[in-house]
Amino acid sequence: MVVAGVLQMVDVKASGSVKDYYQDDCAVQVYVARKAGLPLAELALAHLDTKWVYPGGGDYKGLLVENDLTKDVFGRAKEVEEWIATARTVASKRKEPESGTGSHCHDPYDCGFVGYCESLREA
Ligand code: SF4
Incomplete structure (x- = not known):
């Protein structure tokens, strides 16, 4: 109503x-x-x-x-x-947080930074 x-x-x-x-x-x-x-x-x-x-x-x-x-x-x-x-x-913060990638990157949606964050892990 x-x-x-x-x-x-x-x-x-x-x-x-x-x-x-x-x-x-x-x-x-x-x-x-x-x-x-x-x-x-x-x-x-x-x-x-x-x-x-x-x-x-x-x-x-x-x-x-x-x-x-x-x-x-x-x-x-x-x-x-x-x-x-x-x-x-x-x-x-002056530096980005260091949380790391995981399931939270895809649930409930794919995060728009997945490519970037995964490239850091590979570096
Ligand atoms: S991909 Fe998105 S959710 Fe996952 S660590 Fe990077 S910023 Fe956080």
Whole structure:
């Protein structure tokens, strides 16, 4: 339900289900939106209904399934602030961190620096 004067954010994913790590994405987006002063009251995550069949005539009703994640992500501001603080600490260092490559480089996505980091390991 959307109340007048407040906003609902809908994060649309190119996926057929809600993945656990989407909640972290949503927590960050809610944090940023609320810090920017948006009167955000609800957050939903939408994904494709993989059983949906286009009926024609420009009717896309039912293509997306919305999941209300408001309760799951609105209370995570402190956690997001800790992530930001950690990222700022890393970004402020003069030398890049030495964490090494591993499974974290591919889960949940392939990192864009894989080629670079693996070249360091080979050097
Ligand atoms: S490839 Fe990405 S995740 Fe893996 S060590 Fe390098 S920067 Fe970190």
